[in-house]
Amino acid sequence: MYAALKSIGAYVPEKVLTNKDFESMVDTTDEWITKRTGIKERHIAADDELTSDMGVEAAKVAISRAGLEIDDIDMIVCATISPDYFCMPSTACVIASKLGRSNVTAFDISAACTGFIYALAVAKAFIESGMKKNVLIIGAEKLSAIVDYTDRTTCVLFGDGAGAAVISATEDKSEAITDIHISADGNYGDLLMTPGCGVKNPCSEKVVEEKLATMKMRGNETFKIAVRTLTSDVVNILQDNGIEAKDIKHFIPHQANYRIIKAVGDALQLAPEQVVLTVGKYGNTSSASIPMAMNDIWESGRLQQGDTMLLDAFGGGLTWGSALLPFAGKSAN
Ligand SMILES: CC(C)(COP(=O)(O)OP(=O)(O)OC[C@H]1O[C@@H](n2cnc3c(N)ncnc32)[C@H](O)[C@@H]1OP(=O)(O)O)[C@@H](O)C(=O)NCCC(=O)NCCS
Numbered sequence: 001m002y003a004a005l006k007s008i009g010a011y012v013p014e015k016v017l018t019n020k021d022f023e024s025m026v027d028t029t030d031e032w033i034t035k036r037t038g039i040k041e042r043h044i045a046a047d048d049e050l051t052s053d054m055g056v057e058a059a060k061v062a063i064s065r066a067g068l069e070i071d072d073i074d075m076i077v078c079a080t081i082s083p084d085y086f087c088m089p090s091t092a093c094v095i096a097s098k099l100g101r102s103n104v105t106a107f108d109i110s111a112a113c114t115g116f117i118y119a120l121a122v123a124k125a126f127i128e129s130g131m132k133k134n135v136l137i138i139g140a141e142k143l144s145a146i147v148d149y150t151d152r153t154t155c156v157l158f159g160d161g162a163g164a165a166v167i168s169a170t171e172d173k174s175e176a177i178t179d180i181h182i183s184a185d186g187n188y189g190d191l192l193m194t195p196g197c198g199v200k201n202p203c204s205e206k207v208v209e210e211k212l213a214t215m216k217m218r219g220n221e222t223f224k225i226a227v228r229t230l231t232s233d234v235v236n237i238l239q240d241n242g243i244e245a246k247d248i249k250h251f252i253p254h255q256a257n258y259r260i261i262k263a264v265g266d267a268l269q270l271a272p273e274q275v276v277l278t279v280g281k282y283g284n285t286s287s288a289s290i291p292m293a294m295n296d297i298w299e300s301g302r303l304q305q306g307d308t309m310l311l312d313a314f315g316g317g318l319t320w321g322s323a324l325l326p327f328a329g330k331s332a333n
Contacts (some may be wrong), residue, residue: 001169002176003127003135004328005120008303009061010163010295011054012282013045019156026152033156038258042159042283044144050084052094054162055140058291059099065329066166068134073166075105075135077122079115079287081316082142083108086197095138105132112192113254113315114182115139115287116163117323120311121180123167138164139287146194148214157256158215159283163291174306175328181237182321188225192217192316226260226314230322231267234312237322238268245270247308250297254313255279255289264312286315304331 018041019030033039045054055078063070076099078092085094092106111118116139123135140162149155170176196212197203207213230253238245245268253261255278265275278293285292290311297303304327311323 001128001130001171002173003124003167004170004172004175005165005177005325006168007062007066007166007329008163008291008294008298009058009065010161010292011057011061012161012292013043013049013054015044015046016041017044022156025149026155028152028156036259037157038277038279039156039283040280043161045142045160049142051080051082051140051142052084052091052098054142054160055091055095055138055164056098058140058162058164059095059136059138062164062166063136066168068166070099070101072134073101073104073136075123075126075132076101076138077107077109077119077135078138078140079109079111079119080140081110081112081115081286082146091140092138111184111315111319112317113256113284113286113289114313114317114319114321115315116290117180117311117313117321118182118319120167120177120323121182121321124177124180127167127169133169135167136164137167138162139289139291141286141288143215143286146214148211151214153219154215154217157284159285161282161285161288161292163288163295165291170328175326177323177325179237179241180321180323181233182319183233184317184319186317188318191222191225191318223257223260225318226256227263229320230260230264230312230314233320233322234264234268234310237324238310241324243324248274248310249307250274250276250303250309252276252290252293252309252311254315255282255293256284256314298332301331301333303327305329
């Protein structure tokens with residue numbers, strides 16, 4: 001039995017925060033943000049809109065596009081670093097409940113921006129082992145809830161949103177997810193972290209005052225490791241599978257920074273039309289960024305059944321990963 005990606009869906013919250021808006025919030029300019037990151041705007045969830053709510057909306061779209069009902073789903077995996085609740089219940093459990101599905105396997109994955117690729121690997125393994133048939137994987141983030149809007153070095157980067165995909169069992173090898181690499185190096189954990197409200201620094205007045213429960217990043221160091229790691233990772237997965245970069249129809253990288261994406265694309269000598277770019281309109285939505293980008297090209301008709309996709313992500317942990325797979329769902333038109 002093989003595992004195939006049968007559908008994609010996404011949800012983008014309504015409210016938009018532009019670079020211009022930040023000019024009155026912190027010491028920054030539209031020009032700096034555009035030049036250093038490629039980001040022009042990002043979407044922000046409503047106050048009462050939770051990570052699970054966005055995940056549910058993306059999930060409904062993905063399930064319907066797969067031609068399935070919620071009861072056909074036998075496992076729900078949610079990748080997130082902005083869960084509804086600290087510790088429990090998991091956001092996957094909340095999503096299962098909101099979708100009206102009980103008695104189902106459901107759990108979260110914490111692999112930051114690489115979360116969607118980790119979830120894809122887990123779905124593939126469960127399906128290939130025969131344990132599950134239809135796995136719903138979700139990347140959902142309300143990063144606005146863990147951003148320090150007084151820190152110009154991080155606040156301009158992140159946005160909210162969700163993406164979801166249905167991974168199903170198939171006997172057709174041409175539909176199968178070809179390969180996935182997932183990796184981590186905890187020695188670099190302090191480059192990108194939320195230091196507060198875990199067991200090490202339990203929630204306290206000090207944690208609140210010092211905003212320790214928000215994201216802290218050593219951006220420039222992270223940038224250099226990201227470019228190096230992402231490039232070697234995609235080169236390795238292509239070599240391992242005897243595939244040349246020119247044969248990739250869509251390179252769908254994690255959308256953190258246009259300059260990182262360009263550096264990796266240039267190293268692979270990819271043409272601009274092979275590279276999917278949504279960072280300009282969504283910013284960095286962590287685990288949601290790859291499925292949101294995939295959904296964008298599906299809805300615009302660019303992503304067609306059978307197209308070869310190369311996914312690539314890097315994030316806190318540090319974690320990184322890549323995946324090579326055909327799009328096994330129906331085309332939009
Ligand atoms: C965050 C990032 C955009 C910063 O860009 P950069 O070119 O590395 O910039 P630096 O951090 O070296 O900062 C350069 C200067 O710009 C300033 N700066 C930072 N943010 C700024 C902002 N929003 N507006 C204006 N100036 C800013 C810095 O304070 C620094 O000023 P200084 O030279 O006076 O100290 C970039 O490092 C990045 O994208 N990092 C990786 C992100 C990532 O991949 N994360 C992992 C996945 S989530």
